[in-house]
Amino acid sequence: MQHGFYFDHNVCVKCHACEIACKTWNEVEVGPRWREVVKIETGTFPNVRAMNVSMACMHCGDAPCQKACPVTAISKRAEDGIVLVDQNKCIGCGFCTWACPFNAPQLSATAGKMEKCNFCQSPGKERPLDMPRACEEVCPTGAIKSGPMSLLATLGRSNSATRLAGRGAEGLPGLMLDAHERFGPGE
Amino acid sequence: MGEMRNLGEDLARIKSAKVIKSFCYTCPWQCPTEVFVRDGQVVYHKGNPESPNNIGSRCAKGMASWWLTRDPDRLKFPMRRTNPKGEPGKFERISWDQAFTYIAEKLQAIAEKWGPEAVAYTCHHDPNTVFFRHLLGDLYGTPNNYTHTSGCEQDRRAACLTLFGHPFPMHDFANSRYVILWGMNMLGANQGLWESRALLEAKKKGCKLVVVDPNFTETAQKADEWIPIQPGTDGAMALAMCRVIIDDSLYDREFVEKYCDGFSGFRDHLREKDYTPEWAAPICGVSATTIARLAREFAKTKPAMSAIFKGSGYYTNGADAGRACYILDAITGQVDKPGNLHLKDWAPLAAPVNIPEEAKRRPQKPPLHVAMGYPLAPDLPNARLPDAVIHGKPYPVKALFVQSTNPVMSDPNTDLMKEMFRHLELGVAIELFMSETAIECDIVLPETSFYEHAEIRQGLWLGAEVVLCQPAIPPLGEAKPLYDIVQGIAGKMGWGQHFPYKKWEDWGELVMKDIPMSVEELKKKGFWANAIRYNRVPEGLATPSGKVQIHSQAYADAGFCPYPIYTERSVIPDAEYPLQLTHSKISMHCNVLTQNNPLLMEICGENWAEINSSDASKYGIVDDAYIIVESPKDKIRIKAKVVEGLVPGCISVRHGHGFGHWAMGSVAKGKGAHSNNLMDNFTNPITGANCYNECKVRIRMA
Numbered sequence: 001m002q003h004g005f006y007f008d009h010n011v012c013v014k015c016h017a018c019e020i021a022c023k024t025w026n027e028v029e030v031g032p033r034w035r036e037v038v039k040i041e042t043g044t045f046p047n048v049r050a051m052n053v054s055m056a057c058m059h060c061g062d063a064p065c066q067k068a069c070p071v072t073a074i075s076k077r078a079e080d081g082i083v084l085v086d087q088n089k090c091i092g093c094g095f096c097t098w099a100c101p102f103n104a105p106q107l108s109a110t111a112g113k114m115e116k117c118n119f120c121q122s123p124g125k126e127r128p129l130d131m132p133r134a135c136e137e138v139c140p141t142g143a144i145k146s147g148p149m150s151l152l153a154t155l156g157r158s159n160s161a162t163r164l165a166g167r168g169a170e171g172l173p174g175l176m177l178d179a180h181e182r183f184g185p186g187e
Numbered sequence: 188m189g190e191m192r193n194l195g196e197d198l199a200r201i202k203s204a205k206v207i208k209s210f211c212y213t214c215p216w217q218c219p220t221e222v223f224v225r226d227g228q229v230v231y232h233k234g235n236p237e238s239p240n241n242i243g244s245r246c247a248k249g250m251a252s253w254w255l256t257r258d259p260d261r262l263k264f265p266m267r268r269t270n271p272k273g274e275p276g277k278f279e280r281i282s283w284d285q286a287f288t289y290i291a292e293k294l295q296a297i298a299e300k301w302g303p304e305a306v307a308y309t310c311h312h313d314p315n316t317v318f319f320r321h322l323l324g325d326l327y328g329t330p331n332n333y334t335h336t337s338g339c340e341q342d343r344r345a346a347c348l349t350l351f352g353h354p355f356p357m358h359d360f361a362n363s364r365y366v367i368l369w370g371m372n373m374l375g376a377n378q379g380l381w382e383s384r385a386l387l388e389a390k391k392k393g394c395k396l397v398v399v400d401p402n403f404t405e406t407a408q409k410a411d412e413w414i415p416i417q418p419g420t421d422g423a424m425a426l427a428m429c430r431v432i433i434d435d436s437l438y439d440r441e442f443v444e445k446y447c448d449g450f451s452g453f454r455d456h457l458r459e460k461d462y463t464p465e466w467a468a469p470i471c472g473v474s475a476t477t478i479a480r481l482a483r484e485f486a487k488t489k490p491a492m493s494a495i496f497k498g499s500g501y502y503t504n505g506a507d508a509g510r511a512c513y514i515l516d517a518i519t520g521q522v523d524k525p526g527n528l529h530l531k532d533w534a535p536l537a538a539p540v541n542i543p544e545e546a547k548r549r550p551q552k553p554p555l556h557v558a559m560g561y562p563l564a565p566d567l568p569n570a571r572l573p574d575a576v577i578h579g580k581p582y583p584v585k586a587l588f589v590q591s592t593n594p595v596m597s598d599p600n601t602d603l604m605k606e607m608f609r610h611l612e613l614g615v616a617i618e619l620f621m622s623e624t625a626i627e628c629d630i631v632l633p634e635t636s637f638y639e640h641a642e643i644r645q646g647l648w649l650g651a652e653v654v655l656c657q658p659a660i661p662p663l664g665e666a667k668p669l670y671d672i673v674q675g676i677a678g679k680m681g682w683g684q685h686f687p688y689k690k691w692e693d694w695g696e697l698v699m700k701d702i703p704m705s706v707e708e709l710k711k712k713g714f715w716a717n718a719i720r721y722n723r724v725p726e727g728l729a730t731p732s733g734k735v736q737i738h739s740q741a742y743a744d745a746g747f748c749p750y751p752i753y754t755e756r757s758v759i760p761d762a763e764y765p766l767q768l769t770h771s772k773i774s775m776h777c778n779v780l781t782q783n784n785p786l787l788m789e790i791c792g793e794n795w796a797e798i799n800s801s802d803a804s805k806y807g808i809v810d811d812a813y814i815i816v817e818s819p820k821d822k823i824r825i826k827a828k829v830v831e832g833l834v835p836g837c838i839s840v841r842h843g844h845g846f847g848h849w850a851m852g853s854v855a856k857g858k859g860a861h862s863n864n865l866m867d868n869f870t871n872p873i874t875g876a877n878c879y880n881e882c883k884v885r886i887r888m889a
Contacts, residue, residue, distance in 0.1 A: 013377055013387075015246050016774065016790050017244070017245050017246050017247040017250050020250040020251045021233075021250050024250060024253065025231060030785045030786065030789045041830070044800075044831050045415070045799055045831045045832070045833070045834075046413070048413070048831045050408045125202070127198070127201065131198070137233060138233065138234070138244055138245045138250055140241065140245070140380040140383055141384050142384070
């Protein structure tokens, strides 16, 4: 059963707590950012709009990073679809960072290896899948949810929960983006 | 999913850690937490899921705060200045005993020569300052024990005290159907996490959110309407809205008759002054139609709330702007009912020590704010402190204690603030870092972080609440909790018997004596919360009339209009300096304390100045390039962000006084720009608030 994230931009206030919780739980050094919050602003004064998006690896169905890896260091776990990188195999070539459309894989400057969101499955710090991920647990406004994609599809306005960046039904990334409600001040 | 299990305990097991209930003191909202400790180290922490304050969640600043427990730049032992004042301090390590002796001797000498009133204490909002208040206030006899409000929500506090007799109302957004926020970036500051969540949940249920702010803030981003008002004109728009509501008879007749003092006088005042939407429109840059429409919507939709925090108070006209914004709540009867501004109950916390009456010394002089001519100031007018220290006006101040506060960095006119410290006979900093203020002091004492000491304080939630922070790990180096520092100084001054505690639980029992929870239970649970109570207005408020004080005799007695008036702010841009400097905050940083945290600096490592694209074209400014922002007083180099979400004619420096540290620590030092020396020390004439936005500037590419 493919697992992934649900994200409701309507309540994300771009506080970045998810990034810090991710980093703290998984003991990620300063440098690689497994999760990143960005703001997209549109319009012209005074009709301005903005949307915040918190993004991490989406554990894609046909993970392009996996295909690009020359040493098969990247694998997709059969039972939950989580995309993992084997640090022992990784040669730090960076092909995956070019292949990923979302900039999810990050090269560590100190280790010279690729790392990214592993759905809180860092060795020795694995969170069972029925617990919230660190990013989800910390979020002050409940903007992030994790779980099986079939369950996430029922959250929010399920009929309008759209999948980000369609790449063919098989290869959809594991992110539900509730983009139905318009955001910010109206025109 | 797993509703029967305890997430904190389960997660702690994964980290092989023990859970300690505590709270976070990165900002004064103090979210209750669960701190994971393994081998004397904090290895993770999360929100306390039972607490109504944060419902298990955290903000970025709080989440990153574990760095404090291992920051190599933390102060580790007491130090004394070795070089003359007037140059950045050089320090030598001394023992705690030497530090206590030095401070006690200086205090005794100052009391003999100048009187104890020549000693002032300022702090952030640490409840443990209560110990210092007992030492310096009760025993030593100075009335000058202050916090930091003049750099914060001083005007809001003054307005709330005047109108409602309450210093710090909460916001019951969860039940609101119409919310107007004036210069208040609730979701960007993201401090009361339950308030942020409640506002967004109310919105989902159809609450209309209107944000009146020159800046398209994180809160404006979520608003149904963003009203890009001209800076420093909130008062004009709020008064015009009051006029519409009264003229259209949309006010709550029963409420104003029964529970407000001065309604009819206020009605006549608005008419005499001719405050109308047509009058306000050109001042505010908001159409008269919009002002009238918002007034009618606000009055007709209930429950509703009109609220301010800091923004409206950054100008010399901010005090009355604040009163006007809250009078909107009063005349529509929207006070302390569900969905309104909430006049929360405070928990009956008792004193941590018992100072006998006969041991107390009565101050012989009025407190500084009164002597300075600001009797209505709820806290020290910080910008006027240099007058007392440098010029002895209204009376001399010779010693200053700064605890967990950094006025050289956070108050306007940096040069003057530095100069002030050079005139002190005794400057003591009690700090985590060698701050910009500490480096100007004579003695620097290392305080423990909130991971290393205990505090029991009021929780900032709707119901009466007590929150606890308890030591999770041993103190870093020789750092001491404030209660031990006070005990040490008191011992040297012959008052040791008044601070008899051996461990924090000893004074904790005294503090908790009227709370139906023992210290032991509190340690297990982390907080105590009472039920939410509404409708205090009919019970009578803590105002002179017991009613909502629309007419303020205290204002009249102090020489001001008893009703709010609109006056222009003090500094208006001109041909030479064509832009108004304004300030807004950043959600990843809190005040001047978080800039040495590499986790936060990775996300936001410098501040910036926002400028509208039309002004950018006019002055040849390129996005992401460095620019020079120059006032008549000083200039800074700062990164520009060209945006649409800002009123043309302004620049908005985000987190202006939190960046550009020159002392604090290796990560913070030299990052971003410090904007406080651009401005002079304008002070609100009524409340004594710092006026950070009273400044005009010109800009060019660096």
